Amino acid sequence: MAAIAKTLLLLLLTLLATISSTTALSGDPQPSVYDILEKFSLPRGLLPDSVKSYSLSPDDGSFVVELEKACYIQFDYLVYYETKITGKLNVGSITDLDGIQVKRFLFWFDVDEIRVDLPNSDNIYFTVGIINKKLDINQFETIHACKDNALASCAQSSNPISQLPTSVEEVEMLITE
Numbered sequence: 001m002a003a004i005a006k007t008l009l010l011l012l013l014t015l016l017a018t019i020s021s022t023t024a025l026s027g028d029p030q031p032s033v034y035d036i037l038e039k040f041s042l043p044r045g046l047l048p049d050s051v052k053s054y055s056l057s058p059d060d061g062s063f064v065v066e067l068e069k070a071c072y073i074q075f076d077y078l079v080y081y082e083t084k085i086t087g088k089l090n091v092g093s094i095t096d097l098d099g100i101q102v103k104r105f106l107f108w109f110d111v112d113e114i115r116v117d118l119p120n121s122d123n124i125y126f127t128v129g130i131i132n133k134k135l136d137i138n139q140f141e142t143i144h145a146c147k148d149n150a151l152a153s154c155a156q157s158s159n160p161i162s163q164l165p166t167s168v169e170e171v172e173m174l175i176t177e
Contacts, residue, residue, distance in 0.1 A: 033065060034143060041092045041116060043124065043140040048073055048081055050146045061089040065099075071146030075139050078103040079111075081146065092118045102128060 033054040034044040050068040057063070065085040073079050085099030093115035100111045113127035116137065124137040 036089070040089050041118060041120060042094065042114070043116075043137055045140040045142050045144055046094075046114065047085070047143070048146040049143050056089065062096075063087060063089050067146070069146070069148070071148060073144045073146060075144075076135055080108065092116050102126070104128075 031039075033047060033051050036054075036056060037044055037046055047065060048067065048071055050071060052066045052068050054063060054065045063086065067081055067083050067085070070083050071081050073081070080101040080103070082099040082101075085097070087094045087097040087099075093113065095113050097112055097114065098110070101108045102111055103109075109128045111126055111128055113125075115125050115127075117123060120137075122137055123134050124140060126133045126135065
């Protein structure tokens with residue numbers, strides 16, 4: 001009786017080992033969120049380096065991205081990322097976006113949509129309310145480190161917050177952007 005129990009136990013352990021190794025070999029590793037952005041013709045650097053996890057619905061493209069912490073990145077504009085970012089991913093665009101804000105002058109505005117030209121060009125477009133802003137896509141091609149506060153992000157910017165326009169044309173540009 002003990003020999004049968006040992007044989008069954010050995011058979012069971014062998015079966016479990018075979019199933020787990022087959023699952024490990026057949027299961028493709030989940031691509032990074034940055035790889036997913038590229039598959040949808042979007043630049044990798046739209047999200048900071050602090051992505052903890054993400055989920056993507058294959059049915060409708062809705063997604064949730066979890067960051068380690070809320071943070072800031074200085075692009076042409078200062079951008080704030082909440083710990084949870086949601087939206088709908090399509091080829092060349094992110095719609096119904098929630099969790100990303102941009103600072104313009106003294107105010108923070110929600111970014112509602114991000115899109116690129118198809119075929120790709122040197123531009124990326126951000127929709128903030130009823131305003132569409134075209135920016136150079138190059139600044140979003142590399143993944144940036146998150147900063148804990150806005151002042152640290154501005155200090156490393158090529159356009160620091162303390163730099164004021166020096167000509168009338170620059171002042172007009174600030175007003176009309």
